[in-house]
Amino acid sequence: MIYRAFILIILLAGLNFSNAENSSSLKEDSIVNLEADVHKVEALLNLSAELAKEKPERAIYYALEAKQISMKLSFTNGIGLAYKAIAYVHYIHNNFPQAIENYNEAVQFLNKGESDIVLAEIYENVGNLYFQQSVYDLAMKKFMQSIAIYKAHNNIQGMGRLYHLIGDIHMIQENYSNAEENYLHALEMSEQSNDLENIVYVYLSLGNLNELKGKKDIALRYFSEAITVSEEMKSELLLAQSMMKLAHILLKEGKPQEALSYLKRAGVVFNGHEYTEFLAENYLEFGRYYLLKEDLDSAEWCLSQTRSMADSLNILWMLKEYYNELSNYYFLKGSFKESLFAYRNYKLYSDSLYKKDYLKSITQLEMTAEFNRIEKKRMLDEVKRTEIQKYKAHQKNLLITGLAILALALMGFLFYVVRNYRKSQSLGRKLQFQKKEIEQKNLELGKKAEQIRKNAEDLSYLNQELQKLSVVASKTDNAVIIADETGTFLWVNESYCKLFECSKEQLLRSQPGLIEPGTPDEIRKIIEQCREQKTSAYYEQKSFSNKGREIWMQVTITPVLDAGEKIENLIAVCTDISELKKAEKEIVSQRDLLLHQKQEITDSIRYAQRIQTAVIPRLSNIKEFVDDYFVLFKPRDIVSGDFFYTQKKEDLIIVGVADCTGHGVPGAFMSMLGMAFINDIVLRETKLDAASLLDRLRLRVINALQQRGVPGEQKDGMDVSLLCFNYKSGEATWAGANNAAYMLPVDERRFSGDRFEKFVMDEHILLELKPDKMPISIYDKLENFSALEISLEKGDQIYMFSDGYPDQFGGPKGKKFKYQAFRKLICKNSNMSMLDQQEFLDFEIERWMVSPDGKKSYEQIDDITVLGIKF
Structure with a gap:
């Protein structure tokens, strides 16, 4: 019987499938048999749109047929729509x-x-x-053409979508103010057209934007709004996306428990549908959650899921974030070499995010075998854990059964003992009770007599205290209200009448109360809580006098209890804080003004950063004249007081690093002066060496800043390390103004003298090139700078730097990194390529700025510049 039913189900399913196929075929046949006119063109294009996702080849075939018919009919609009239909198939x-x-x-x-x-x-x-495809200039051009048409036709919904897309381009290009302006336009248009889907996307973009700007509170608010609208739409996908974004911010703020519920709910949606990219991002956020909880096994598993999915979909930004979290995972695990390897990959993805061919070669370096070994170990551990849990559950069941049997036996025994004991004691209890009842009656009569006497004394005392309180209440500047237990006014003092510009009789006739129809809900709750808990309450309330004057009051309510602990009266003391509120409002206004001015200043500084970046010469100028090179350039602020310099003049290459007085905007001004002066000197002078160039640079700075050397004068300037070398002969001169340089020569025996200090470290010999102890500015004693003459050989390495790296605070004790540790770091990694040395130096200083336990981080205190060259 069951077998026959099963066969029937199979036949019905096959019949349904066959019917669906036949229905689709019949529809196609009916359209094909139509007369070749405009109606057939429309039908073919509709059929193409229906088949576009599941049967792209047939969709294109019907669109081409529509194009042929349109061409025969000279139906140009039909030709255009056919091309659009073909484009749509390719698009999806x-x-x-x-x-x-x-x-x-x-x-x-x-x-x-x-x-x-x-x-x-x-x-x-x-x-x-x-x-x-990240071609943002062409994307912007097309978006502007589209929005112009939508505006001409007052298509509000289309305008909302386009403003959002334009905002996305501005955000990617870090034009945050323009991005926000377009997002707000998009939000306004989408609300007018009730385009709920676009409203959610705009809220998500505004959240991302404010996260980039460091305004996490505002980002949280926008992501919460996205969740609310998604729930209203009943869109599972949008709701899950919004929840994941909210969880991301909570994890950034170190609130993993709050983030967990959102991640779980989002994961259920992504697992239940083919949303692989979102599921991969969900696993990435779970990885961050487990890293915060220091559950390294779970974090590793989640990150491996992210890696697998991001690889299969080639999602480059997610691979970048994956490597960042993998570096954190290995760091917490204590595997610093693997942490550095992962961090290098993170940096490579960051610097070359859209260079896909290059990134594919990077991902091949991943340790696949290691992940396979870890996955096998995880599966074995899971099997062992399951077996142990089964064994423990079995033991627990045995224990519970034994205890239940023992408890039942014990209860039976106790019942028998108690029943016999109660019978023997019953008669004695009755006699004892009657005796106690007589004694209690006598005691109560005595207490009542004593209570009558005390009440008389208390009444006399209360009358005296009420007289005193009445005097205080009538004389105080604060408004005082005595109300009954419901809050209805019974009495007010003169200060209350004066504050509210009314008479006492007029006020009490209207029977006002602490809770009126217009009283805000939060104040109602406070007063109700005061009455329920019988404790004092405090709140601030805005009110108006009889003449319409606005009054802000600070109100303290105290319940007065009777002997039975019931509320007899409520006493409210009101303090006029109107002037304080005016001052508070002015402070908020000034704060908002300052925030606006700060944003304008920050935008200006960012534009200055673009100018400074454009002015600093590119190191690629010297690429063909040296074997390898790197520069680690980390400004403390948006713009930098450090700068590095490269220039070629005939056979001479000039390379240097300068550290200007100050950092941020003042330092950047000085750095721009320095670069301009050096460029002018190199252009004008026919014969150059490092020392003479510094002499001329110092003279330019003194004249430009009008320094006279008088007491108390500001001695702004710069410290410089400068190398001039002839790339044909290998002859070079080096000079330093307060800034030294380090050299790792192939053969240190070529160098001697008191200006070459030797350090032996890790089987390497490092030479410190001693500078002249005077800056590029006015100084007590102005002497010419002296040059060191160096004969360079292939393989020699030279490092020039500012003091930002060795002076950075951090580590377990919050102390400076120091020059000795800096020298050791250079020697330790001197066998690496220059790019690897740069990444390692960057990694080490970033790690130094975070305490080993991860609980404290140190701010960068100065601009950091390190320039390395291998000849």
């Missing part, structure tokens, strides 16, 4: 070049005016295609 299957080509063909045939909205949609789609 990620064939971007073919999609763009067909969209551009469509534009050529569509009629202006009649098909304006279709044109706007095409420009929007092409812009999206360019955006996904």
Whole structure:
């Protein structure tokens, strides 16, 4: 019987499937048999759109057929729509070049005016295609063409989408103020058109933007709004995305427990559908959660899931974040070599995020075998853990059963003993009770007599205290209210009448109360809590006098209890804080003004950063003249008081590092002066060496800053380490103004003299090139700078630097890194490539700025610059 039922189910399922296929075929046949006119073109294009996702080849076939018919009919709009349909198929299957080509063909045939909205949609789609390929200038151009059409037709919904996309481009390009302006426009338009989906996306973008700006509280608010709208839409995917973003911020703020519930709810949605990219991001956030909880095994498993999915989808930004968290995982585990390896990959992904061919070669370096070994170990551990849990559960069941049997036996025995004891004691208890009852009656009569006497004394005392209280209440500047237990006024003092500009009789006639119809809910709750708990309460309340004057009061309510602990009266003391509130409002206004001014100043400084970055010469200028090089350049603020310099003049290469007085904006001004002066000196002078260049630079700085050497004068300037070498002959001169240089020569025996100090470290010999102890500025005694003449050989390495690296505070005791540790670091990694040395120096100083337990971090105190050259 069961077998027959099963066969019947199979036959019915097959029949249904066959019917669906037949229905689809019949529809296609009915359209194909139509007369070749405009209606058939429309039907073919609709059929193409239906088949685009599941059967792309047939979708393109029907679109091409629609194009052929349109060409025979000279139906140009139909030709354009056919190209658009073909482009759509390529679009949803990620064939971007073919999609763009067909969209551009469509534009050529569509009629202006009649098909304006279709044109706007095409420009929007092409812009999206360019955006996904990171061609932001072309994406912006297409978005602007699209929004112009939407504006002309007052298409609010389309304008909302486009403002959002334009905002995304500005955010990627770090034009945060423009991004925010466009997002707010998008939000306004989408609210007008009730486009809930775009509202959610805009809230998510605003949250991301404020996270980048460091405003995590505002980001949390926007992500919460996204959750609210997603729930209103009943969109599982948008709700899960919003929850994951909110969890991300909570994890950044070190609140893993608050983030956990959101991550779990999002994970359920992503697991239940084909949302692989979001699921990978969900595993990444779970990895961060477990790292915060120091559950390294769980963190490792989640991160491995992220890696697997991000690799399969080639999601480069996620691979970058994965390597960052993997570095943190190994660091917490104490595997510092593996942590450095992962951190290098993180930096490479950060610096080359869109260079896909290069990144593919990087990912091949990953330790696949190590992950396989870890995964096998995890599975074995899981099996062992399951077996142990089964054994423990079995033992627990045995124990519970034994205890239950023992408890039942014990209860039976106790019941028998208690029943016999109660029978023997029953008669004695009755006699004892009657005796106690007589004694209690006598005692109560005595107490009542004593209570009558005490009440008389208390009444006399209370009358005296009430007289005193009445005098105090009437004389105080504060408004005083005596109310009954419900809050209805019974009495007010003169100060209350004066504050509210009313008479006592007029006030009490209206029977006001502490709770009135317009009383805010939060104040109602405070007063109700005061009455329920019988404790004092405090709140602030805005009110108005009889003449309409605004009054802010600070109110303290105290319940007065009777002998039975019931509320007899409520006493409220009101203090006028109107002036304080005015001052508070002014302070908030000034704060907002200062925040606005700060943002404007920050935007200006960021623009100055772009100028400074453009002015600093590129090290690639010297690439063909040296074997290898690197520069580690970490400004403390947006702009830097450090700068590095490279220039070529005939056969001479000039390279240097300068540390200007101050950092941030003042330091940046000085650095711009320094670069401009050095450029001018190199351009004008025919014969150059390191010492003479520093002499001329000092003279320019003194004249420009009008330094006279008088007491109390500001001695702004710079410390410099400068090398000039002839790349053909290998002859070089070096000079330093307060700043030394380090050299790792192939053969140290070539160098001698008191200006070469030797350090032996890790089987390496490091030479410190001693500078002249005077700056590039006015000084007590101005002498010419002296040059060290050096003959360079292939393999020699030279390092020039500012004092920012060795002077940085950090480590377990919060002390400076120091020059000795800096020298050891250079020697230890001198066999690496220059790029690896740069990354290692960066990694070490970042690690130094975080205490070993991870609970304390130290701010960067100065600009950091280290320049290394291998000849």
